Amino acid sequence: MPASKTPRLARPETLTALGIILVAAGFLIPTFEQRAISALLPATMLIGLIVLSVLLLVSDQRKAAAGEDAQPMTKSPKRVIGAFGLIVAYALATDFIGFYVSTAVTIPLVAWIFGYRNPLGLLIATLIVTGTIWAIFDFGMSQDFPAGRLWER
Amino acid sequence: MYSDLLHALPDVFSLANFAAVVIGVISGIVVGAMPGLSATMAISVLVPFTFGLEPLVALGLMAGIYNGAMYGGAIPAVLLRIPGTPAAVATTFDGYPMAQKGEGGFALQVAVVSSAFGGIASAFALMLLAPPLSKVTLLFGPSEVFWVAIFGLASIIFLLGGNPVKGLISACFGVFVSVVGSDPIYGNDRFTFGQLEMLDGINIVILLVGLYALPPVIDLLETPLKTSGVQSSKLGTEPIWKALPRMKTYWTTWLRGSFIGIWIGILPGAGGSMAAFMSYNEARRTSKTPETWGEGEPEGVAAAEVANNADTASALIPALTLGIPGTAVAAVMLGGLLVHGLQPGPMLFRDNPDIVFGFMWQFLFGAILLIILGGSLATNSFARLLNLPRPLLGSVIIVLMLIGVYSIHGRMFDVYLMLGFGAVGWVMDRLKFPLPPVVLGLILGGFAEENLRLALRIGRGDPMVLFQNTTSLILVALTVAVIVGPSLKKRFIDKKKVDDDAAG
Numbered sequence: 185m186p187a188s189k190t191p192r193l194a195r196p197e198t199l200t201a202l203g204i205i206l207v208a209a210g211f212l213i214p215t216f217e218q219r220a221i222s223a224l225l226p227a228t229m230l231i232g233l234i235v236l237s238v239l240l241l242v243s244d245q246r247k248a249a250a251g252e253d254a255q256p257m258t259k260s261p262k263r264v265i266g267a268f269g270l271i272v273a274y275a276l277a278t279d280f281i282g283f284y285v286s287t288a289v290t291i292p293l294v295a296w297i298f299g300y301r302n303p304l305g306l307l308i309a310t311l312i313v314t315g316t317i318w319a320i321f322d323f324g325m326s327q328d329f330p331a332g333r334l335w336e337r
Numbered sequence: 338m339y340s341d342l343l344h345a346l347p348d349v350f351s352l353a354n355f356a357a358v359v360i361g362v363i364s365g366i367v368v369g370a371m372p373g374l375s376a377t378m379a380i381s382v383l384v385p386f387t388f389g390l391e392p393l394v395a396l397g398l399m400a401g402i403y404n405g406a407m408y409g410g411a412i413p414a415v416l417l418r419i420p421g422t423p424a425a426v427a428t429t430f431d432g433y434p435m436a437q438k439g440e441g442g443f444a445l446q447v448a449v450v451s452s453a454f455g456g457i458a459s460a461f462a463l464m465l466l467a468p469p470l471s472k473v474t475l476l477f478g479p480s481e482v483f484w485v486a487i488f489g490l491a492s493i494i495f496l497l498g499g500n501p502v503k504g505l506i507s508a509c510f511g512v513f514v515s516v517v518g519s520d521p522i523y524g525n526d527r528f529t530f531g532q533l534e535m536l537d538g539i540n541i542v543i544l545l546v547g548l549y550a551l552p553p554v555i556d557l558l559e560t561p562l563k564t565s566g567v568q569s570s571k572l573g574t575e576p577i578w579k580a581l582p583r584m585k586t587y588w589t590t591w592l593r594g595s596f597i598g599i600w601i602g603i604l605p606g607a608g609g610s611m612a613a614f615m616s617y618n619e620a621r622r623t624s625k626t627p628e629t630w631g632e633g634e635p636e637g638v639a640a641a642e643v644a645n646n647a648d649t650a651s652a653l654i655p656a657l658t659l660g661i662p663g664t665a666v667a668a669v670m671l672g673g674l675l676v677h678g679l680q681p682g683p684m685l686f687r688d689n690p691d692i693v694f695g696f697m698w699q700f701l702f703g704a705i706l707l708i709i710l711g712g713s714l715a716t717n718s719f720a721r722l723l724n725l726p727r728p729l730l731g732s733v734i735i736v737l738m739l740i741g742v743y744s745i746h747g748r749m750f751d752v753y754l755m756l757g758f759g760a761v762g763w764v765m766d767r768l769k770f771p772l773p774p775v776v777l778g779l780i781l782g783g784f785a786e787e788n789l790r791l792a793l794r795i796g797r798g799d800p801m802v803l804f805q806n807t808t809s810l811i812l813v814a815l816t817v818a819v820i821v822g823p824s825l826k827k828r829f830i831d832k833k834k835v836d837d838d839a840a841g
Contacts, residue, residue: 211528221522221523222520222523225785230509240506263559264555267731275752275753291729292732293732294558294731294735297728298558300727313733317736321744328747329740330743330749
């Protein structure tokens with residue numbers, strides 16, 4: 185029997201199934217305090233998630249036992265983590281520093297880090313996007329964006 | 338029945354409504370032409386921006402984007418052998434060899450005319466079939482509506498193909514998200530954890546943007562695609578009216594492909610790529626010169642493109658009448674309807690005839706506009722889109738996502754929630770968990786719960802009330818057929834095929 189390269193418990197589907205079981209079990213606790221009819225659908229779904237995840241777990245472990253290697257979720261984890269990290273950082277910066285400053289920094293920063301390194305192109309794109317957003321939303325539609333919690337204090 | 342259809346026509350011609358379709362078609366072609374972006378993603382990002390718009394303007398934009406993106410996917414498929422959308426895979430088979438022979442311009446013209454033909458046929462199917470179906474569904478009571486919801490969920494899980502366990506997990510997740518917030522009858526909080534922002538439940542747009550827009554952005558940044566640069570001078574484009582006579586022999590292919598696309602669109606779970614493959618295979622099988630297919634046969638492009646556009650409006654037949662979307666884009670469009678207070682299902686036709694019939698007209702005009710906007714002049718310009726730097730595109734989409742979600746209620750809480758759904762969506766996407774059942778679960782979950790509880794109240798708590806009339810029993814039988822059908826097919830028909838092949 186050929187050995188799988190990924191440790192059996194570190195296979196993506198196994199980890200996902202275990203994660204779903206844990207989270208669904210956690211969400212199941214508040215259903216005991218709800219009215220029976222209110223808890224009927226959520227509890228059914230959560231129990232369904234647990235049962236289905238157990239099936240997924242068993243099926244994935246059978247594949248592991250048969251020596252079938254798990255497909256990696258990404259070929260470049262650093263880029264994925266970097267992309268997601270930058271998006272989260274942008275949301276936090278918008279919340280704490282303010283929308284326009286964060287946007288003016290994020291557009292060129294993300295494009296630069298991920299391979300577009302034309303300073304003039306970046307400058308023009310940033311000005312066009314930020315300016316258009318301001319003209320349409322702030323000026324045209326009176327939409328207020330976060331000014332930044334840091335400055336509110 | 339059809340008088341409402343004619344009554345809705347004048348509204349569609351108002352400047353704002355018509356302009357929305359034009360802008361939608363152009364934007365759709367742009368989005369479709371970008372490998373990695375899809376109509377589903379574009380509509381997800383667009384939906385929050387339509388809050389302040391009139392419903393018909395918003396729906397016109399969506400109809401235009403859907404039509405435009407299905408054709409736009411053909412541009413990189415023909416020029417770079419990279420399908421812009423999953424539905425354009427079959428277009429690469431003959432489109433790319435044509436481009437290599439210096440006939441890329443003609444391939445795109447065949448694609449645009451075929452797409453328009455398919456879109457027009459699909460819009461007519463929607464206009465003809467949806468009104469009578471809505472009359473039937475108006476007779477449904479709470480127990481029938483509950484079973485329709487269950488049937489819809491079962492269809493999208495089991496007919497979508499892939500792993501049914503993963504489909505069921507997706508659906509359970511979607512239904513669970515739908516119950517977050519206040520209980521619809523008693524008003525007690527469910528899973529809000531003291532957050533006031535959660536009391537009204539989770540807005541569908543937050544889920545849509547998270548699931549459908551964030552994962553493609555991560556993909557854009559993860560593997561930046563290097564295009565070799567497309568020059569319009571190499572396309573070999575001539576004016577479209579000069580190219581039309583060369584397409585006069587494609588009528589049979591267009592009619593057959595339209596029929597296949599419409600049928601696939603109506604079936605829940607199937608999509609444009611399946612329609613395009615089926616149409617391509619059928620056209621090749623019946624061709625007098627099958628040996629030329631795959632080496633630059635324009636009829637191959639026609640077969641694929643007519644079918645992937647013919648499933649656009651028809652996917653909305655079950656969506657508008659029963660609340661069951663035929664494709665992922667239709668599921669996202671249902672979200673768009675909900676944003677404007679339009680509950681898909683039987684009541685939609687009775688309560689908002691001008692909007693729903695106007696929407697059908699917009700699909701038809703969107704398809705006709707494809708020829709004008711996607712014709713010879715625009716084709717050259719759209720081809721240049723492939724040279725846009727993808728990291729820059731990714732960063733702009735991130736900003737648009739944040740603006741869209743923030744604008745719903747003007748609070749950052751929704752943005753963080755969207756990022757959470759985005760992370761879940763990325764994992765689901767990579768592990769091949771289907772996303773449409775999540776959206777459908779969210780749309781139908783609350784709907785099913787409300788009607789189930791109403792039916793149980795009518796039946797004084799007796800669950801047999803759900804099985805007491807013929808319509809309910811038919812719906813139960815259909816649900817069982819949808820669940821059991823694929824495994825029976827696998828066991829008997831596919832096994833017989835394998836046995837026959839082995840014997841032959």
